Amino acid sequence: MSDPVFGPAPERAPDPELVQLLTPEGERVHHPGFDVDFTPDELRGFYRDMTLVRRLDVEATALQRHGELGLWAQLLGQEAAQIGAGRALAPQDFVFPTYREHGVAWCRGVDPVRLLSLFRGVDQGSWDPAEHNFALYTIVIGAQTLHATGYAMGVQRDGLVGTGDPDRDMAVVAHFGDGASSQGDVNEAFVFAASYNAPVVFFCQNNQWAISEPFERQSRIPLYRRAHGFGFPGVRVDGNDVLATYAVMKAALQRAREGQGPILIEAYTYRMGAHTTTDDPTRYRLSEDLEHWKLKDPIARLEVYLRRNGMADEAFTADVAAEADALGERMRRECHALPDPSPHDLWDLVHAEKTAELAAQQAEYDAHAASFEEALS
Amino acid sequence: MNEFKLPDVGEGLTEAEIVAWRVKEGDVVAINDVVVEIETAKSIVELPSPYAGHVLALLAAEGDTVEVGTPIIRIGEPDAATAPTSAPTSEPVPPPASEVPTAPAEPPVSSASGTDPIDTNVPPEGNATLVGYGPKQRALKRRARKATPGEVAAVVVPGPVEPSRPARALAKPLVRRLARDLGVDLTALEPTGPKGTVSKEDVLAAAGGVAPGVAAPRVSADPAGRETREPVKGVRKNMAAAMVSSAFTAPHVSEWVTVDATATVELVDRLRERREFADVKVSPLLVVARACLLALRRNPLINSTWDEAAQEVVVKQYVNLGIAAATPRGLVVPNVKDAHALSLVELAQALETLTTTAREGRTQPADLAGGSFTITNVGVFGVDGGTPIINPGESAILCLGAIRPQPWVVGDQVVPRQAMTLSLSFDHRHIDGATGSRFLADVAGLVSDPATALLF
Numbered sequence: 001m002s003d004p005v006f007g008p009a010p011e012r013a014p015d016p017e018l019v020q021l022l023t024p025e026g027e028r029v030h031h032p033g034f035d036v037d038f039t040p041d042e043l044r045g046f047y048r049d050m051t052l053v054r055r056l057d058v059e060a061t062a063l064q065r066h067g068e069l070g071l072w073a074q075l076l077g078q079e080a081a082q083i084g085a086g087r088a089l090a091p092q093d094f095v096f097p098t099y100r101e102h103g104v105a106w107c108r109g110v111d112p113v114r115l116l117s118l119f120r121g122v123d124q125g126s127w128d129p130a131e132h133n134f135a136l137y138t139i140v141i142g143a144q145t146l147h148a149t150g151y152a153m154g155v156q157r158d159g160l161v162g163t164g165d166p167d168r169d170m171a172v173v174a175h176f177g178d179g180a181s182s183q184g185d186v187n188e189a190f191v192f193a194a195s196y197n198a199p200v201v202f203f204c205q206n207n208q209w210a211i212s213e214p215f216e217r218q219s220r221i222p223l224y225r226r227a228h229g230f231g232f233p234g235v236r237v238d239g240n241d242v243l244a245t246y247a248v249m250k251a252a253l254q255r256a257r258e259g260q261g262p263i264l265i266e267a268y269t270y271r272m273g274a275h276t277t278t279d280d281p282t283r284y285r286l287s288e289d290l291e292h293w294k295l296k297d298p299i300a301r302l303e304v305y306l307r308r309n310g311m312a313d314e315a316f317t318a319d320v321a322a323e324a325d326a327l328g329e330r331m332r333r334e335c336h337a338l339p340d341p342s343p344h345d346l347w348d349l350v351h352a353e354k355t356a357e358l359a360a361q362q363a364e365y366d367a368h369a370a371s372f373e374e375a376l377s
Numbered sequence: 378m379n380e381f382k383l384p385d386v387g388e389g390l391t392e393a394e395i396v397a398w399r400v401k402e403g404d405v406v407a408i409n410d411v412v413v414e415i416e417t418a419k420s421i422v423e424l425p426s427p428y429a430g431h432v433l434a435l436l437a438a439e440g441d442t443v444e445v446g447t448p449i450i451r452i453g454e455p456d457a458a459t460a461p462t463s464a465p466t467s468e469p470v471p472p473p474a475s476e477v478p479t480a481p482a483e484p485p486v487s488s489a490s491g492t493d494p495i496d497t498n499v500p501p502e503g504n505a506t507l508v509g510y511g512p513k514q515r516a517l518k519r520r521a522r523k524a525t526p527g528e529v530a531a532v533v534v535p536g537p538v539e540p541s542r543p544a545r546a547l548a549k550p551l552v553r554r555l556a557r558d559l560g561v562d563l564t565a566l567e568p569t570g571p572k573g574t575v576s577k578e579d580v581l582a583a584a585g586g587v588a589p590g591v592a593a594p595r596v597s598a599d600p601a602g603r604e605t606r607e608p609v610k611g612v613r614k615n616m617a618a619a620m621v622s623s624a625f626t627a628p629h630v631s632e633w634v635t636v637d638a639t640a641t642v643e644l645v646d647r648l649r650e651r652r653e654f655a656d657v658k659v660s661p662l663l664v665v666a667r668a669c670l671l672a673l674r675r676n677p678l679i680n681s682t683w684d685e686a687a688q689e690v691v692v693k694q695y696v697n698l699g700i701a702a703a704t705p706r707g708l709v710v711p712n713v714k715d716a717h718a719l720s721l722v723e724l725a726q727a728l729e730t731l732t733t734t735a736r737e738g739r740t741q742p743a744d745l746a747g748g749s750f751t752i753t754n755v756g757v758f759g760v761d762g763g764t765p766i767i768n769p770g771e772s773a774i775l776c777l778g779a780i781r782p783q784p785w786v787v788g789d790q791v792v793p794r795q796a797m798t799l800s801l802s803f804d805h806r807h808i809d810g811a812t813g814s815r816f817l818a819d820v821a822g823l824v825s826d827p828a829t830a831l832l833f
Contacts, residue, residue: 062409062425065384065423066381066384067385068384277386277387278420279420280422282739283741284741332408372523
């Protein structure tokens with residue numbers, strides 16, 4: 001119903017266009033704005049990344065069920081969105097993840113066992129963000145978008161944007177989800193990024209579910225269009241298509257590095273698993289939905305394309321499967337071997353300098369610990 | 378040989394129920410093969426095996442509620458299974474009670490140990506322990522301190538204790554409550570529990586072996602197997618709590634009326650023919666539901682809440698119409714939100730969705746909350762009527778009886794008519810007999826002559 005004064009309601013706007021380069025059936029299609037050619041090695045690399053990351057996720061979920069992890073946030077179904085976004089990065093780009101970005105962590109060279117130690121509760125995130133240009137997982141929903149925007153404004157002030165030097169110009173990526181899009185933090189980040197033209201790419205994996213809340217209750221308009229209201233472009237990409245996600249992310253990062261400001265990418269995907277291992281999605285969503293999205297599986301469509309075009313054979317997929325099994329085995333083994341944290345970490349790691357007060361506290365603790373028949377671990 | 382201990386699959390869960398084993402003794406499992414399905418307070422979860430090998434023993438039965446940390450399955454090489462007792466080496470995991478009934482340090486359990494009911498709400502001390510752990514681990518939470526001169530362990534006297542009985546009997550709070558409920562004097566009992574405590578069995582024995590209705594044991598307590606005991610939990614537990622709270626806070630008045638529902642039955646038949654209703658179930662319940670919604674409009678006090686805290690009666694301008702549904706897991710009362718605003722077709726669809734969802738056990742908590750008036754349909758069981766208990770937070774409930782042909786006086790003739798009894802219970806704190814009767818008469822009038830809906 002068009003209002004004579006205010007115009008049409010937003011939900012009546014035409015259906016959004018979805019950037020896609022590989023259909024769910026494994027057909028390669030082309031898009032005028034984002035046409036990229038991929039070499040067979042790159043395509044096989046995507047397949048390998050996605051398969052290994054899926055195994056990483058399945059193994060970690062099983063480890064939680066074994067009682068080895070306190071919690072795990074599954075990425076099942078979102079492999080293409082994460083590998084596409086992760087592989088499009090330049091080494092100098094800096095990423096601010098949520099707690100579900102295992103695929104991006106993989107692309108940044110973070111050992112999967114480091115993810116396990118966080119979810120096992122033996123540390124609070126043990127990789128060095130500066131070493132991987134990959135911040136620690138943020139549990140607070142949406143908070144990392146502000147960190148990313150602030151970081152991007154710093155990058156700008158350091159003169160690392162728009163110099164034309166491809167090894168120097170950098171972009172910052174803020175990962176978040178559809179649920180976070182309703183958070184104040186995310187909207188504030190949009191405002192600041194737009195106002196200061198910060199070199200930040202907002203990468204939203206719209207996996208349709210904010211725990212049990214469906215996407216329909218997050219937004220009346222397609223998420224990527226939110227960006228227009230803040231004054232920067234937005235684009236929706238098929239998040240289950242690793243090629244399209246890669247191409248769109250590559251272009252968005254380049255745009256940010258050149259100093260053209262922020263952009264919002266909505267990677268349209270589906271959370272095939274639970275929100276976390278504590279959640280039971282059968283209580284709030286229909287199995288038909290799941291079946292529908294299974295047909296859009298990101299790995300299956302790439303495998304079909306590779307095989308149909310003679311770029312992968314049985315030996316290749318078997319190799320990757322064997323590599324995945326080895327990864328799973330290593331994760332189990334090294335997870336079991338993760339050491340428990342020492343109470344001394346409190347005094348050793350929190351402050352740079354051990355003051356007299358801290359030393360006294362530690363001595364007091366040691367005396368207390370020594371009063372037990374059985375040693376405190 | 379490895380034992381898989383029940384993990385905390387949520388965050389901070391303490392127990393889970395074994396729903397179904399996917400493997401049996403003798404099966405060969407690989408790492409991450411699903412071995413069992415469990416239900417926690419939060420979800421139903423499949424557990425993958427952390428070990429590869431033969432299934433040597435399932436240490437918990439389907440339906441058991443097991444504490445987190447309790448071994449549930451033993452996996453290893455088949456030879457190890459032949460050993461009569463599993464002598465734990467490095468890990469001090471006591472063997473299951475079924476094999477070794479008592480740990481040495483424990484006093485003998487009562488003679489009925491093999492068949493004693495297990496109350497999952499209390500630690501399984503001195504009980505026919507479900508699996509593994511004898512005394513509850515948690516009881517040993519405090520670490521032993523190195524003895525220093527002058528310091529004596531106060532209560533902790535290990536081993537079978539000589540009852541130098543204290544004036545006040547030692548017992549856990551749950552046992553104390555049980556004793557109070559059963560009228561048993563704790564100090565008069567000979568304690569047989571660990572460390573001189575009075576155990577649940579002591580109390581039950583003193584009470585003549587009569588277990589209270591609320592205990593949650595698991596299997597038959599009767600040697601001949603002529604009684605079975607079912608745990609009170611989940612939906613049943615909620616139902617019990619809701620009914621008790623309602624029955625003993627709201628003074629119920631019940632009234633009933635038997636009406637000639639022939640016109641309603643004919644209306645239902647006509648509606649079924651209509652295209653709008655082609656895909657939806659049309660039943661007398663639908664017509665009665667609609668009649669209630671109309672009658673509530675005329676008698677708004679029926680659709681209200683007694684707010685004890687504020688000392689106010691909250692009259693609602695909307696109707697969230699609850700339908701009591703018998704599900705495989707017990708009674709649930711989901712409600713149709715804003716039912717007053719729905720057309721007949723929408724109401725029919727909403728009722729169908731509601732009942733289907735409930736029967737599939739997929740009713741969400743939001744659907745159960747916020748009801749303002751409830752209908753219960755006992756007619757489907759062939760029952761005529763009853764005195765229903767009001768759903769807590771509401772003020773009235775209508776019970777719909779079976780429709781059956783009965784002799785009816787029309788004019789001077791006795792003719793067969795489709796008769797039905799409507800029973801209404803209401804909260805007499807704020808609804809007087811006149812209001813309740815008027816509402817019931819309105820509903821009855823609409824059922825006997827649906828055309829009078831035009832008057833509302």
